Each structure stands twice: as structure tokens, then as C-alpha cells.
Amino acid sequence: MSEIDRIRKEFLSRGQRLTGSDLYSLFNSAQLFTAQQRQRHILASLRRNGLYPLSERKILEVGCGEGGILIENLSYGASTNLLNGIDLLLDRLVIAKQIIATLPLTNSDGQNLPYAARCFDLTMQITAFSSILDEKVKVNVAHEMLRVTKPDGLILWYDFWLNPTNPQTRGIRPAEIKRLFPNCRYEFHRITLAPPIARRIVPISWMLALFLESLKIFNSHYLVAIRPVTDH
Numbered sequence: 001m002s003e004i005d006r007i008r009k010e011f012l013s014r015g016q017r018l019t020g021s022d023l024y025s026l027f028n029s030a031q032l033f034t035a036q037q038r039q040r041h042i043l044a045s046l047r048r049n050g051l052y053p054l055s056e057r058k059i060l061e062v063g064c065g066e067g068g069i070l071i072e073n074l075s076y077g078a079s080t081n082l083l084n085g086i087d088l089l090l091d092r093l094v095i096a097k098q099i100i101a102t103l104p105l106t107n108s109d110g111q112n113l114p115y116a117a118r119c120f121d122l123t124m125q126i127t128a129f130s131s132i133l134d135e136k137v138k139v140n141v142a143h144e145m146l147r148v149t150k151p152d153g154l155i156l157w158y159d160f161w162l163n164p165t166n167p168q169t170r171g172i173r174p175a176e177i178k179r180l181f182p183n184c185r186y187e188f189h190r191i192t193l194a195p196p197i198a199r200r201i202v203p204i205s206w207m208l209a210l211f212l213e214s215l216k217i218f219n220s221h222y223l224v225a226i227r228p229v230t231d232h
Contacts, residue, residue, distance in 0.1 A: 003134035004088065004109050010131070010168045011089055030202040033209055034192060038158065038223075039072060041191045045225050046076075046122075049154050049187070054078040057121040061085045062110050062145060063128025067096030070103060084120075086110060111140040115148045123149045124156045127221075129180075130169045142180035146228060155181065155226035160192075162220060177224055185227040192221035 001009070022028045026035060046052055054077045061069055064085030073083055086106045087093050093105045106114055110128075123145050132138045149155055162171040172180075174188055193201070193213040201209045212218050 003132065003137050006133070006168075007088060007131055011092075029206075030195070030199040033202045033206065034195065034198055037213060038192060038221075041189060041223050042156065042158070043076065045156065045187070045189070045223060046154075049225050049227070051122055051154055054122075056082070058082045058119060059084065059122045059124070060113075060115070060120045060148065061124045061126065062113075062141065063087055063125055063131075064096065064105065065089070065092045067093075067099055067103065067105075069124065069126050070096065071099065074100075084115075086113065109137075109141075110144060111137060113144040113148050117147050118150045118153075120148050121150055121153045122156060123153065124158075126158045127160065129157075129172055130159045130163065133168075133170055138180060146181060146184075149228060151228055151230040153228070155184075155228075157224040157226060158221060160221045161190075165196075172222075174222065174224075177222070177226075181226050183229050185229060187225040187227075189223045190216050190219045190221070191223050192219050194218050194220040 018024070024031055026032045046054070051057060054073065057078065059073060059078055059082060061084070064070055064087050067085060070083055070085050074080065080100065080102050084104045084106070085096065086108050088109045090107045093107055096103060096105055108114065125145065129138055129141070132141070145155055157177060160171050161173045163169050178186060191213070193209055197212065197218055198209055201212060
């Protein structure tokens with residue numbers, strides 16, 4: 001079985017397992033906490049890196065799924081006609097189109113992005129790489145993300161560094177991120193209270209969850225701003 005077929009099979013199985021579950025619903029207080037904290041850090045990173053406002057920025061999300069992050073970007077001020085998404089799973093893109101029909105979406109595995117070189121101001125991946133186990137596929141997707149990002153643009157990475165409970169995913173640490181995106185500048189932030197902890201703590205005390213996340217030692221994800229380095 002190829003890596004692409006394995007990923008398709010795993011996401012189909014994952015969707016079936018989660019049918020009827022509110023694990024990733026914002027009506028679940030732990031998921032709401034996680035999402036809001038992630039958004040807070042992403043907005044701060046975009047501002048620090050000069051991507052505010054987003055209205056004139058051309059944006060791509062690799063692994064956009066059902067469009068949740070794309071919709072968040074619209075709420076940040078991104079323009080519908082400049083917001084692009086690509087995903088391996090066609091059924092997820094169909095759902096995204098049902099939500100916002102005008103979004104430009106492409107069905108592809110990300111190894112050959114159908115875009116011109118250096119055309120995006122912001123290229124994002126949100127927990128997509130951790131589902132790729134094959135090293136060559138990861139390298140190919142990272143290379144394509146670099147290719148389509150403008151020399152003065154930004155690659156925004158958000159993914160976990162450790163997930164010992166799911167053999168179909170693999171956490172990615174800073175050294176590997178640097179190998180995937182060589183000759184770049186990196187801004188690392190360890191964020192997101194580990195979901196198993198958040199699910200226990202948030203329903204009891206939102207403030208305690210904020211405190212634990214601030215310690216960073218219980219945080220499971222890295223938010224990374226990656227800047228291509230160009231020769232002058």
C-alpha cells in the first residue's frame with residue numbers, strides 16, 4: 001500500500017470512529033479552549049511577522065480538510081478570492097465547498113502543487129505533516145510549500161511533536177522541521193496544552209488550564225513561523 005493510500009484509509013477509518021462524537025466540536029469545552037488558544041497564538045505570529053492585515057494576502061493551506069482553518073482566516077480578514085486550499089481527500093473538500101462555494105480548492109496530495117512558484121504570501125499547514133509517515137512524501141510536500149511561497153512570504157506550521165497513542169501519526173520536532181525546510185529562519189513557540197490533559201482540566205477550571213499551558217512543559221504542539229532565506 002502506498003503512503004497516499006494509507007493516509008486515505010486512515011482518515012476514512014478516523015471519520016467512522018468519530019461519527020457521533022463531539023471530541024473535535026467547539027461545543028466540547030476542551031476543544032474550544034484548544035482552538036481559541038491556537039487562534040490567539042497564530043494571530044500574534046501573523047502580526048509579528050508583518051502579515052497583518054490579511055485582506056491583500058494570497059494564502060494557501062496544505063491539508064485544508066473540510067475548510068475549518070480557511071474559514072478562520074476569513075474571520076481574520078482574508079479575502080475569499082485570495083484564499084486557497086488543497087487536500088488529499090475529495091469528500092472533505094466537498095464539505096468545504098458546501099460551506100463556502102466560492103473557495104478555490106484543489107484535490108491533490110501536495111507533492112506537486114498546481115501553483116506557480118513564489119505566488120503565496122502565506123502558506124500554512126495545520127496538523128497535516130504528522131499524518132505523513134513516509135519521509136520522502138514529507139520532503140516533497142515541504143519542498144513544494146517552499147517553492148510556492150514568496151521570497152518575503154511566510155510558512156506557518158502548527159503540529160504536534162509527540163503523540164504516543166496513535167501509531168498512524170508521528171510527532172515532528174524542531175530538528176526535523178529544520179531539515180524539511182532548510183536554509184530558512186525559524187521562530188518556534190511550544191503551545192497547546194496536551195489534549196488528554198485539557199480534556200480533564202478544562203471542564204473543571206479554565207484558569208488552571210491556562211496556567212498549565214503557560215508552563216509549556218505540558219504543551220504538545222509547535223507553532224513555527226518559517227521564513228525563506230533568499231540570496232541578495
